[in-house]
Amino acid sequence: MYAFEIERPTTIADAVKALAAEEAQPLGGGQTLIPTLKQRLAMPSVLVSLTDIAEMHGICEDDEGRICIGGGTTHGEVAAGAGKFRGLAGMAAKIGDPAVRNRGTLGGSLANNDPSACYPAAALGTGAVIVTDKREIAADDFFQGMFDTALDEGEIITQVKFPVPEASAYAKFEQPASRFALVAVFAAKFKDGVRVAVTGASESGVFRWSEAEDALSGDFSAGALDGLSVPADGMIADLHGSAAYRAHLAAVMTRRAVEAAN
Known part of the structure; x- marks a missing residue:
């Protein structure tokens, strides 16, 4: 670590004012920021804790x-x-x-x-x-x-x-060391349609799988996903899984989320 100042505002207005200082950075639970500071990948001069608001x-x-x-x-x-x-x-x-x-x-x-x-x-x-x-x-x-x-x-x-859906579930395939999602899907059924969001898979971050949403909006069952697949283009590829593997998992986790929601 290194030397820095820490502010502990008790109101949102005071937090905004503190964050206006040069090189100030907000601190929530610190689950990402604290390890980042330890590795000196970030070196703000002021941390503004949001935990007392x-x-x-x-x-x-x-x-x-x-x-x-x-x-x-x-x-x-x-x-x-x-x-x-x-x-x-x-x-x-x-x-x-x-x-x-x-x-x-x-x-x-x-x-x-x-x-x-x-x-x-x-x-x-x-x-x-x-x-x-x-x-x-x-x-x-x-x-x-x-x-x-x-x-x-x-x-x-x-x-x-x-918004609270009529039915919903989250299906997560964990990376066992970090417990982050290797691939996970949140599926939610509303009166006017279905939304499906995929995390852990794409180089662009979280995304909606619109093809699955269209199919599930007509029939909110795992069977509605038969024959559908997520393209591997743009998927993350690393030592934990290839792009094709993550694309496959996205479809599998979507089925599991829908099954859990029903």
Whole structure:
């Protein structure tokens, strides 16, 4: 590690003000940032902790029936408190291990947008709305590539609004060492159609599989996916699996998610 200052604001307004300082960087649960600092891959002079901001914690329901979760809410809290949305609660319960679930946050995961993270699939798979200190961003516009989002410098995710589907499930094929998704799929059935989001597979990060969505919107069953496949072009290839293997897993995990949701 190296010497740096740390600020602990208790309001969103104070956090925004602190992040305006030169080389300031937000700190949520620290599950990605702290290891990055240890390796000196990032060296901000000021860390602005978001963990003491009460207005960024908690789970509630809005007038539209959406589950609204504060950006500072931990994975463990989502797993325990999002009971109405079983697909989301079940997904959160499978993130990492107890230590990770008790520190990592929803907002931190979405802001980092790791190509193998779980929450991007849930947000994109439900058409969630990401609320920041400045605006509201639809999930379809938020994810812009590997580790890249629509967030501006210093912009903070304060809340995420998740529409609650009629049926949903998350199917995850874990990378056993990291417990990140080698490939995972969030499938959600709404009254007006189905959304399917795939994480862990693409070089461009989380994406929607539109062909599967079209098929499942007419028949929300695993059989509707017969004959469909995900192209291997643009899939991640590394020591854990080839591009073709990940493309195959994307189809398999989609079937499993649909079966679990029914």
